[in-house]
Amino acid sequence: MPSEPSAATAASDEPSAYLQPTICVDSEDAAVKAYASAHAGSGSDLERAVRLYYAVRDDFRYDPYGVELSEHGMKASTVLARNSGFCITKAALLAAACRAIGIPARLGFADVRNHLATAKMRERMGTDVFVYHGFAELFLEGRWVKATPAFNLSLCEKFGVLPLEFDGRHDSVFHPFDKTGQQHMEYLRDRGSSADVPVADIRAAFQEAYSDMYDGDEALAWEGDMEREAAAEAGKT
Numbered sequence: 001m002p003s004e005p006s007a008a009t010a011a012s013d014e015p016s017a018y019l020q021p022t023i024c025v026d027s028e029d030a031a032v033k034a035y036a037s038a039h040a041g042s043g044s045d046l047e048r049a050v051r052l053y054y055a056v057r058d059d060f061r062y063d064p065y066g067v068e069l070s071e072h073g074m075k076a077s078t079v080l081a082r083n084s085g086f087c088i089t090k091a092a093l094l095a096a097a098c099r100a101i102g103i104p105a106r107l108g109f110a111d112v113r114n115h116l117a118t119a120k121m122r123e124r125m126g127t128d129v130f131v132y133h134g135f136a137e138l139f140l141e142g143r144w145v146k147a148t149p150a151f152n153l154s155l156c157e158k159f160g161v162l163p164l165e166f167d168g169r170h171d172s173v174f175h176p177f178d179k180t181g182q183q184h185m186e187y188l189r190d191r192g193s194s195a196d197v198p199v200a201d202i203r204a205a206f207q208e209a210y211s212d213m214y215d216g217d218e219a220l221a222w223e224g225d226m227e228r229e230a231a232a233e234a235g236k237t
């Protein structure tokens with residue numbers, strides 16, 4: 001019988017602390033294990049982690065309109081079921097897939113400005129600051145490396161930004177500039193690292209930052225299609 005998933009823990013640099021399944025980084029889930037096995041391939045941990053990064057980045061549509069601030073909504077396995085996710089849940093899936101093949105992985109969070117977003121989304125939010133932007137941190141070749149699989153290639157193309165690459169040796173936290181050299185993303189506040197998605201903390205931060213965007217206390221009260229909006233703004237549709 002598998003061990004009971006544990007709740008989020010304070011960050012530790014000990015890799016062995018990030019191999020077990022947690023509530024949202026549900027690496028014991030059958031679908032997660034199958035996905036990891038199918039896409040990791042053979043070779044070193046670094047080579048397998050890089051393959052998983054690109055699979056998670058591009059196999060699943062980035063959908064900020066699909067945010068659900070519940071344990072179910074934040075699970076890695078939910079990304080597989082829905083075929084889409086946002087920065088936190090796609091990072092959870094990458095971390096879960098890595099744990100499923102024996103690579104220590106945790107989650108990192110930061111508040112950022114100029115996050116990839118459309119004018120419609122920024123107007124609805126009332127700000128260009130995104131709280132709790134999420135990414136994965138993978139233990140490769142003896143050190144922790146950041147990896148952000150949030151923004152799929154087709155979305156980046158519509159926004160006119162370079163897709164974020166990952167080689168397993170350098171932090172991948174998003175280009176500060178777009179293709180034209182204009183400033184793109186700025187990291188404002190480090191929220192630290194965790195073994196699991198701190199759902200309650202994220203819900204509280206979102207409700208404080210975007211108080212008029214909720215229907216109840218779990219779902220965002222908005223609808224949209226990020227790629228379609230980005231294409232329209234760029235005059236591509």
